[in-house]
Amino acid sequence: MQITFWGVRGSYPVPGSATVRYGGQTSCVETRTASGDTVIVDAGTGLRALGNKLAGEAGGKPRQYHVLLSHVHWDHIQGLPFFSPAYVPGTKISVYALLTAADELNQVIGGITRHEFFPLPLESVPAEFDFHQVEPGVDFVIGGFHITPIALNHPFGSVGYRIDGDGASWAYVADTAPFDQVLHKQHFLKGLETLTADDRSALASMREALMARLKGVDTVVYDTHFLPEEYARFPHYGHSTPDQALELCAEAGVRRLVLYHHAPSHSDDQMDEIAASYLAKGAPLGIEVLTSFEGLTIQVGPEPRGDDDLVEEPTRPGTGVQNVVSGEST
């Protein structure tokens, strides 16, 4: 099973000379089994380039695509209207997400293509969309993948996914705050609020359920938006640090952690420092710490036979995929 990173940034896309190596697009990851089954996790702005690649592979023919959403904040859904396979008639796109608000999922997703935001409403897009509500702990199967949603701690709710395939497994844990200082619910937080006994118990259960799912997972991709000093200023924003991710991975016996959902303010040079510093911090814990960048492909579990079919793995940031052609009209 392989994981390829198409967008590694949190919050909003950051073009410019400071992000050419790690990439400026927001959350989007592709995972693929040796037999070619593919699932997309999150539909941030990285989805545009992934869509162009998938459209190229499909050669203009309609296919079915599966998109797992962690939650529906803009940085995780903004790529959807720019997913070029959606404009090929006969294409089917299944979207899986947590139901977070009173609205139906199709209204929430359809809402991003309302007339005032985007020229073409969802119902006029040639692809046929279907929406699936996921529930933490209730697993399901897509092709060769076995998928388990995991509740996370983020404003208005978020889910991570444990994804098993080809006898291996990885987990997508974004977006989430740690499980001690704040319990995110469905209201605006100006800062930290005092936790009630019920809040503490809810946090403990959420952490316990996450730990149970991470046990035995080969690779964990984690929301490590903040450095510790940044987290100290914004503990109520719903994101974690690499140190918090390392602590959970060590406890769960995970051997490989991938830093992900980088703060938009972190330049390539800062990311180099973060990568080196946490690689060193992980080593004594027996955890290999990788720092994701656009174009990075990771093999999870044993390499399949017939290595010629594999995507060539870029070995350092900035050597990855380049964006290719499509057209849009906002």
Added chain:
Amino acid sequence: MKLRFWGVRGSFAMSGRDYLKYGGNTTSIELVTAAGERLLVDLGTGATELAKELMAGEFGKGKGRLPILLSHTHLDHIQGLPFFTPFFIKGNEIRIMGADPISGLSLEATLQNQLAPHYSPLNGLENLAAGVSISSFIPGGTIALPGFVVTTAALPHGNMWTTAFRIVADGKTVTFLSDVEYPSPDDPLPAALALASSADLVIHDAMHADDDYHLRKGWGHSPMSAGIVVCERAQAKRLALFHHSPDATDVMIDDVVARLSATTTIPLFAAAEGAYLDV
């Protein structure tokens, strides 16, 4: 009057080394008068970069004043709003002005939808700490702002309307004509020509290569030559090609500028993120 492009890209923010010369951020333009009065047009991702500079000055202390004009509410023109940090500082006074996007739906309701709880942890405009006022105008009139006089007009943008601006300050005129498509690109609408009349600088939609335009007619954008026609007919002095396609790399834009310059006596350039320009 000085002007700085903070975002010149249309539709979609593009990162990577193919987009460094012109920039990958979506639409946002800052105008500053000799007396230091400031006006912002559109809140694409480019506005997040301007925000960093503003926060180093009076906006970081909660003493900033800023009028913002929105051409329309397609996402590439408002996607920087939730990350425009002056909104988070109490005391700043920010005034957003634009046309209602659809009859029956106000500009304010539209921006409120952008910050709806499922889409944004800000959970609504009421949680912006700054004093933010959002007012709708009907295009076709004139707005007086500190240091600036702005004349507006509605122009067709695919299946909706966008607002174009003629901005006058310090005796100079800048005309903003982005996200416009005329029924015939060879024959700009009179409203566009009136706004561009004798302008010192016309910033014009240049989303599509002329050769490709027939494939995308009706999508709401102009072929690159449309701005030249506007400037020639309106006797404008200078043209900035703007709202570059996400597929237009630096090399492609360089090539277009060279080819188009050879077809006209109007001085033209491709808008690029970076330094302040004297108008």
